[in-house]
Amino acid sequence: MSDVIPETTDILARLIAEPTLSRQPNLALLDYVEALLAPAGARIERFAAPDGSRANLWATIGPEGPGGVILSGHTDVVPVAGQAWTMDPFTLTEAEGRLYGRGTADMKGFVASAIRAALLAARGPLAVPLHLALSYDEEIGCIGVRSLIDALAGRADRAALCIIGEPTSMQIATGHKGKRGLKACCHGVEGHSALAPKALNALHLGAEFILALDAAQAQLRETGAQDPDYDIPYSTIHAGVMQGGTALNIVPNLCEIDFEIRNIAADDPDLILADIRRAADQIAARHGNRFPTARIAIDEVSGYPGLDTPQDSPAVAWLRRLLEPGAGLIKVAFGTEGGLFDQALGLPVLICGPGSMDQGHKPDEYVSRDQLAACDAMLESLVLRLRQGGL
Structure with a gap:
């Protein structure tokens, strides 16, 4: 030494x-x-x-x-x-x-x-x-x-x-806070943009999903658990990346959204995610009669407690x-x-x-x-x- x-x-x-x-x-x-x-x-x-x-x-x-x-x-x-x-x-x-x-x-x-x-x-x-x-x-x-x-x-x-x-x-x-990194894959039905109402735009599905994330965030902010030791005292939901589509004249059949949950100790991220999954299923179900293959699949990509x-x-x-x-x-x-x-x-x-x-x-x-x-x-x-x- x-x-x-x-x-x-x-x-x-x-x-x-x-x-x-x-x-x-x-x-x-x-x-x-x-x-x-x-x-x-x-x-x-x-x-x-x-x-x-x-x-x-x-x-x-x-x-x-x-x-x-x-x-x-x-x-x-x-x-x-x-x-x-x-x-x-x-x-x-x-x-x-x-x-x-x-x-x-x-x-x-x-x-x-x-x-x-x-x-x-x-x-x-x-x-x-x-x-x-x-x-x-x-x-x-x-x-x-x-x-x-x-x-x-x-x-x-x-x-x-x-x-x-x-x-x-x-x-x-x-x-x-704990973190879950997630990817939502919004599956629509492609078509020619001149006949867009006959297709299901995956980007539009994604937009509906982001509105659902925003609503879930508002609920956590207004009625969720609070920890005043944090600058942001409640659990947060954030969409960071949205991508989809290949050309302006094609109705896209896939939209992917990367989002995250950062939870305080008083909140169970599994319960937060379960509510988000239910909202995603409800969005897809609204289009199910015309487009049976419509769905929003959510996969966990990363995370830590x-x-x-x-x-x-x-x-x-x-x-x-x-x-x-x-x-x-x-x-x-x-x-x-x-x-x-x-x-x-x-x-x-x-x-x-x-x-x-x-x-x-x-x-x-x-x-x-x-x-x-x-x-x-x-x-x-x-x-x-x-x-x-x-x-």
């Missing part, structure tokens, strides 16, 4: 230099992380994607056994194509206390800090283990981490806490003691892998990391040096606690 631990910014520069877009290889990044951690004594496992081009990495520092802490982050980033960057997005660039590059905020800044914390942890005995979980393909629906979580679910050495390092400006987020860790959990109090005075409790609008860890492993999950999602997914994404330093300080305190005995 080297006597010199790299600075977090140096680690971050190497991570940013790897353009680990979702669905693209991340193995070079994992090789770099493993080259740092293995000589320090970390026990490392990989869980590969089916095609072998990407993998999750699980690294453990310290003793075998339960009661440890997981530091979890994803390695993939969103694309830069079509964005007006003023600098190379895959070269870490510093200006006026800000560190720019794709993934600095979401969320390679935390990953870099967690790697440094693991190297610090390796310098002395821990009472309980520190685990580092790095996943792939989070940005497209928390896809990659599931194989890692499945493997951990069968083990006896259950951790006591998982910290997801998504950007929260170093506040503690105890929850986020929400997170709702009780604010009075001992884990919250424990993490607050590691942070600067005044660290608040929040819930975040974006989704994370936290609900999967919570649901499958049954351990408290909290979200806390440097930077703000206001800077994520944008050109000239950045994390401030101050935020990165605050994360380093928190994780240094965490390592000290793990030397003393953990939670």
